[in-house]
Amino acid sequence: MLMGGAALDAVGVPLPDETLAAARASDGILLGAIGGYKWDANEKHLKPETGLLDIRAGLGVFANLRPVTVFPQLVDASPLKKDIAEGVDIMVVRELTGGIYFGRPRGFGTNDNGEETGFNTEIYSVSEIDRIARVAFEVARKRGGKLCSVDKANVLEASMLWRKRVTAIASEFPDVELSHMYVDNAAMQLVRNPKQFDTIVTNNIFGDILSDEASMITGSIGMLSSASVGESGPGLFEPIHGSAPDIAGQDKANPIATILSGAMLLKYGLGAEDAAKRIETAVAQTLDNGFRTGDIYSPGTTLVGCKRMGMEVLKALESHRRHRREEEGGELWEILEVEVITPPRLGKTYVPDFKLKIHDFSALLETKATSAISVPFDLSGYKWYLQVSPMHKKNNDETPYVALALILWPYMLEQGLTVHAVFKFSIYDHSNRMYCGCKADYNFDFKNNYSKKECLIPLQELLKWSSFLVDDSCVFGVEILKIDVSSPERKEVVVQHKATTVQNFFVQKKGFVEGTYTWTVNNFHELELKNFFCSPTFEVGGHKWYICMYPRGDRCSTDCLSLHLCLDAPNDLPRESKNVAKMTLSIQDQKNGKHVTITTGLVVFRGSWGWPNFIPLKKFKDPSGGYLVESNCVVKADLTIVGSSNDG
Numbered sequence: 001m002l003m004g005g006a007a008l009d010a011v012g013v014p015l016p017d018e019t020l021a022a023a024r025a026s027d028g029i030l031l032g033a034i035g036g037y038k039w040d041a042n043e044k045h046l047k048p049e050t051g052l053l054d055i056r057a058g059l060g061v062f063a064n065l066r067p068v069t070v071f072p073q074l075v076d077a078s079p080l081k082k083d084i085a086e087g088v089d090i091m092v093v094r095e096l097t098g099g100i101y102f103g104r105p106r107g108f109g110t111n112d113n114g115e116e117t118g119f120n121t122e123i124y125s126v127s128e129i130d131r132i133a134r135v136a137f138e139v140a141r142k143r144g145g146k147l148c149s150v151d152k153a154n155v156l157e158a159s160m161l162w163r164k165r166v167t168a169i170a171s172e173f174p175d176v177e178l179s180h181m182y183v184d185n186a187a188m189q190l191v192r193n194p195k196q197f198d199t200i201v202t203n204n205i206f207g208d209i210l211s212d213e214a215s216m217i218t219g220s221i222g223m224l225s226s227a228s229v230g231e232s233g234p235g236l237f238e239p240i241h242g243s244a245p246d247i248a249g250q251d252k253a254n255p256i257a258t259i260l261s262g263a264m265l266l267k268y269g270l271g272a273e274d275a276a277k278r279i280e281t282a283v284a285q286t287l288d289n290g291f292r293t294g295d296i297y298s299p300g301t302t303l304v305g306c307k308r309m310g311m312e313v314l315k316a317l318e319s320h321r322r323h324r325r326e327e328e329g330g331e332l333w334e335i336l337e338v339e340v341i342t343p344p345r346l347g348k349t350y351v352p353d354f355k356l357k358i359h360d361f362s363a364l365l366e367t368k369a370t371s372a373i374s375v376p377f378d379l380s381g382y383k384w385y386l387q388v389s390p391m392h393k394k395n396n397d398e399t400p401y402v403a404l405a406l407i408l409w410p411y412m413l414e415q416g417l418t419v420h421a422v423f424k425f426s427i428y429d430h431s432n433r434m435y436c437g438c439k440a441d442y443n444f445d446f447k448n449n450y451s452k453k454e455c456l457i458p459l460q461e462l463l464k465w466s467s468f469l470v471d472d473s474c475v476f477g478v479e480i481l482k483i484d485v486s487s488p489e490r491k492e493v494v495v496q497h498k499a500t501t502v503q504n505f506f507v508q509k510k511g512f513v514e515g516t517y518t519w520t521v522n523n524f525h526e527l528e529l530k531n532f533f534c535s536p537t538f539e540v541g542g543h544k545w546y547i548c549m550y551p552r553g554d555r556c557s558t559d560c561l562s563l564h565l566c567l568d569a570p571n572d573l574p575r576e577s578k579n580v581a582k583m584t585l586s587i588q589d590q591k592n593g594k595h596v597t598i599t600t601g602l603v604v605f606r607g608s609w610g611w612p613n614f615i616p617l618k619k620f621k622d623p624s625g626g627y628l629v630e631s632n633c634v635v636k637a638d639l640t641i642v643g644s645s646n647d648g
Contacts, residue, residue: 004034004048014051020058027439028269029236030262033243056096061228061236063135064094068214073287077219077296088217091199093136094207096228098128101204122158129165136201137173144198146177150186150206190214215240220295222254225261227268237265251305254293256283259313271345282317343436343456346426350435352477353379355502356386359473363507365390367642369582371601376409377501379480380493383409386478392453401455402462406478408444410556419444422482425454428475431467435477446556506643513641515540519547525631537568541641544568557612561620564610565637579605580643588634591626604645
């Protein structure tokens with residue numbers, strides 16, 4: 001997506017609306033450098049850097065995380081003495097959207113002597129300080145457990161409030177050691193004794209300066225990545241260096257900062273810490289192998305360009321993924337390392353609106369059912385279903401995946417109405433006590449009420465990965481984040497989250513109950529004047545069932561014959577128990593003995609299930625065909641009860 005200078009050249013603005021919209025709809029953004037001499041003379045609102053400020057504000061990111069790590073292979077490249085630089089590992093947490101860069105009033109004026117003046121305002125609110133402090137404490141908790149808050153509380157009122165609130169938030173994190181330091185002293189200590197710092201938290205302008213100073217400890221800003229995150233929504237991940245227009249197009253830039261920004265995206269944006277670690281290991285291995293771009297080159301190493309360095313990191317990543325050599329018992333063994341492909345973690349704050357626990361997952365596979373569909377759950381005035389497809393295959397890929405889809409009950413929709421929903425699918429990771437999954441969206445309408453299937457995890461990975469499959473059971477979930485309704489005017493529906501609805505889905509390994517019923521309709525032309533008509537009841541599994549036909553289609557389809565299989569007197573059944581069944585409905589072509597047939601996956605029966613658009617009326621009534629002969633048609637229902645379901 002275009003942004004910065006490229007966007008200015010293409011469309012005349014530094015941040016096009018479509019770029020911001022795509023960023024908001026994503027799970028994470030990897031951002032390249034955006035500036036250059038070409039646009040330096042532009043007015044402020046037409047500078048590339050304005051696009052950067054706008055996307056930060058548009059995404060609501062307020063915390064900038066800058067790791068400062070001296071790689072042991074590059075310690076000699078540091079301008080500091082080796083004994084000072086060696087082992088430095090600092091995380092600078094900078095407040096990003098407040099302070100003097102955004103404070104008002106600001107501008108130009110004239111003083112009492114008639115001189116031109118320029119002025120800015122350093123201002124912070126309690127909520128702004130509290131939220132960045134909590135982010136910093138959480139980061140410190142996961143690192144060395146030490147947090148240093150940097151301010152200028154001996155002079156600035158904004159810093160006095162900063163120190164007061166950071167000290168107050170510390171009570172929420174008794175396991176983290178908090179210290180305070182004035183910014184001038186911190187600037188000195190960073191070059192005098194940087195190893196004293198583990199995690200630093202500070203305001204916008206101090207963080208801007210200190211993080212750049214700290215970056216030089218590493219020897220090159222071409223090695224440093226950063227992350228900008230908010231309370232919710234996608235994060236922004238980018239190298240800290242600029243676009244370096246003086247070497248553009250010369251294959252001289254160091255790509256490692258961008259590569260490590262991708263690792264931060266995986267770790268902090270998607271929760272895929274193992275994948276991030278593999279990238280970090282590949283970078284370290286590439287440096288071990290002696291490859292250097294010009295900014296980190298030293299005698300005795302191999303000087304390479306940007307492209308070659310990227311390829312060497314990729315080779316190291318592939319090598320690490322495929323093989324590991326171990327020495328054991330005096331013998332050298334080559335072990336094939338199997339990469340486990342798991343979905344990204346959604347974070348500990350993720351709570352699904354609906355949770356489906358499938359028991360006896362292996363039995364579900366044995367039924368060869370294409371999917372399992374839940375009971376409906378209500379949210380914000382709509383009925384939704386969760387569909388789990390255990391053996392879904394992508395286009396041109398024979399690998400079976402466990403995939404999820406969201407279904408919107410179409411009978412709540414009006415003709416021409418479109419419901420755009422944004423949601424997150426998930427599977428529960430028992431080892432980490434966290435959901436993993438992906439974000440998706442879909443435009444639902446009368447004829448398109450099944451979302452696209454989103455592949456969560458390869459089936460074989462699920463079967464061998466005990467974190468997801470425990471006691472032959474796994475838990476799937478969905479959280480609906482946003483609902484927009486369009487027609488004739490677009491309006492946003494407030495998503496009203498309630499306590500998670502839980503459903504247990506049991507599949508038997510054997511002892512299925514099967515039944516077949518054939519319904520011959522002898523007077524279709526007479527009955528088609530009705531909105532619908534039904535077959536006699538028939539019994540399967542101790543319950544009575546019947547077929548319902550809508551001869552002119554139902555509310556969702558006026559140009560098709562609609563067929564439904566219904567449970568007779570469903571309200572007489574105990575609410576705590578429902579049948580899980582697989583059904584097939586078909587209409588016979590009486591001239592050649594063939595059938596138009598549709599089969600469900602496994603569905604939970606509480607009332608009825610069927611298809612509004614079973615067969616086009618034009619095809620059904622075509623005299624040259626055999627589906628309707630004179631006034632006769634033959635409908636068949638095959639029903640297999642494979643299990644039960646109850647509320648969790």
